[in-house]
Amino acid sequence: MAEKPASLSSFLFATSLLLTLISASLASPTPSSLYGTLLHCLSHSTNSSTLANNNIVFDRTNASFPTLLQNYIRNARWNTSTTTKPLIIITPLQESQVQAAVICAKSIGIQIRIRSGGHDYEGLSYVSKQPFIVLDMPNLRQITVDISKEVATVQAGATLGELYYNIWKNNKVHGFPAGLCTTIGVGGHISGGGYGSMLRKYGLSVDNVIEAKIVDLKGRILDRKSMGEDLFWAIRGGGGASFGVILSYTVKLVSILETVTVFNVERSLEENAIDLAVEWQQVAPTIDDRFFISLHFSPSGSDENKTVKASVTALFLGGADEAVSILRKEFPILGIGKENCTEMSWIEAMIWNPDDPKIGVKPEEILLSRHLNSAVFLKRKSDYVQVPISKEGLEGISKKIMAGTVVLGFNPYGGKMAEIPADATAFPHRAGNLFKIQYTVNWDDPSPAAAQKFVNEARSLYSYMTPFVSKNPRSAFLNYRDIDIGINTFGKDSYEQGKVYGAKYFNVNFERLVKIKTAVDPDNFFRNEQSIPILPSKS
Structure with a gap:
């Protein structure tokens, strides 16, 4: 200890x-x-x-x-x-x-x-x-990179952008599988799973964590050995804030090529977007695991001429020639050519945005910016899809999207995610899932009426999607926090309330998380409205 x-x-x-x-x-x-x-x-x-x-x-x-x-x-x-x-x-x-x-x-x-x-x-x-x-925690942002051992230790208050920059400045052929939003704090991102565009090749962030430090209920600083394997398991996907204060993670770096490829292709309903989505479901989760091909459905056009735009955005861990060769064989409806692709370094791909390419901007200008006090009004929800959605189903979904403002993002699984057991870490959503859905809606109007309108739109689309997504439980991703799926008031029914959202976030891992929580924090001091509850006998 x-x-x-x-x-x-x-x-x-x-x-x-x-x-x-x-x-x-x-x-x-x-x-x-x-x-x-x-x-x-x-x-x-x-x-x-x-x-x-x-x-x-x-x-x-x-x-x-x-x-x-x-x-x-x-x-x-x-x-x-x-x-x-x-x-x-x-x-x-x-x-x-x-x-x-x-x-x-x-x-x-x-x-x-x-x-x-x-x-x-x-x-x-x-x-x-x-x-x-x-x-x-943002002042605790120290990062040390040891390329000879292919590891990095990063404090919880550092951002993903700062982690990526420190890896890149030490070595150009190593990276780390994590998210694309560079201002996210490492502590919350990794403890909740750490989902990014290299997961099909390298898994989640938590699949590449080898050490951690946490302050426990008694104020002790515990490392992996002193906290024990149960707690170390729990803070890799179970959310650190239920168990203590994450101080740092030590992660394995992954090998990358000096050149990767990105592209973005858009299709409207009139350009066979639905047929594209049907084929995407067959291809994106099964294609070469160096690909991460996401699909977004968003409302587009004026009120008089509404349609739905399907955007296919991809990262390929290799060159454009090989990417095009594979896609022409396995995803022909996409009609991809080399002219649609852009080759760049991994670090450039981590800040690349098809809507704002930021040509000429140095990576550090984006990666090291924390964008302080830059809040937007938003609501997010999540789902998992385990059976392909039919063409008729997608047509109905597109009509629902067209009538509102919510964007649906489909993020593929397969590859490494299908190989790692559901109980390897506290993050359970592995094999059996074709893709994850994120519901996204943003707005500018600060009025309570506007908030209610847009939140209700997200809830309405979420309700409509019920037949197409996972069941018993209808699963959700912890890092896409959504209090609609249940909250805990910490009364006499605290465990039962916690089970409502806990089973959705953690599936088969929920009961083990409860036992660990009860052992390390029997007073339930570290809690929030969706934290892991303690066993009823201890409540």
Whole structure:
């Protein structure tokens, strides 16, 4: 087990003396009473002058508080005047401060929410209906890359863009399988699974994690050996925030060619988009695993001339000539030619966007930008498809899409994903799935009426899709957080409430996650509206 720092040991003794004094004063905490007590508590575990100089504790009276809160709010729905705000924001600069924050919050009895990049679609990392504090992790962003061992260690507050950049600047023929949104925080992304465009070749991010560090309920820093294989299994796909505070992951790098190929092809309904989608379902999950070929259906055209646009976007881990040769044989309806393809480096492919190619932009200009305070109004949902959707079914879906604003994204499985057992990590959605669906809707109008309209559109399309998607349970992807599928109020039925959404996110792995949660956090201190519940006898 990792050793406790001397300062933490001293703090544990001091905290036991403070508990009686602070518990009565904070029965109903206010920002002012909490700030003083929390600062006093933290100073017993860290150098008090360092704490003051670094200024890592912010209450609502601090002029920096609004900016700190808004910097990593990515969904504008949770950035309104009526959204509940934390009492305190703690922005640790070193791991010992995370330890102290956990122990102080538990000692005081205040709920803690953990935020790395703020991309939780439902804002659960920075919103709660109960009095709470936010442990904001973006300052913990150190990344070390060891090309000789083909590994990288990345702290939870680093972004995917920063991880990609650090790998690229060390070596041009290594990469890491993770997402395409470069501002996502590593802690949440990997702990929820880590889904990206190389998964058919290399699996998910969690399939390439070999080590981790976490602060547990007792404020200890645990590595893989000291946490044990059960907890290490759980924080690879089960969501880290249910079990503690993820500090870092060590990941295996994967070998890539210096040249990869991307392309984007669009078809309207009048250009046989439905036939294209029928064939896509047969090809995308079974083709050479160096391909990742996604398909998006989106409403297009004016109100008088509405249609649906099908966009086929692909990454091929190889050159354009080979890509075209394979596609002409296996996906002829696509009609792809070399003129449709662009060859580039892997790092360029990670920032490539067919709608905004960013020609001439240096990779670091995008990868290292955190785009602070850049929230948009959005709603996301997810599904899994295990049986091909018929042409008639796709025609009905296209009519539903045409009548609204929601975009359907189909992301293929197969390849490596079909080879890894469902219980290899906490992420269960493996063999048997042809593709995953993401429902996407964004809007600009800040009014509650607009939010209700667009959220209802997403829910309506989701309901319409019921016959075409997985059943018993109807599965969902944790990193596409969706509170529509169930929430936990932590009453006497907490386990049963947790099972509603837990079975959808984790399928056969849910019960094992509950047992691990009960063992490592029997008080259910680390919780949110969709966290792993504890066993009923422990509730």
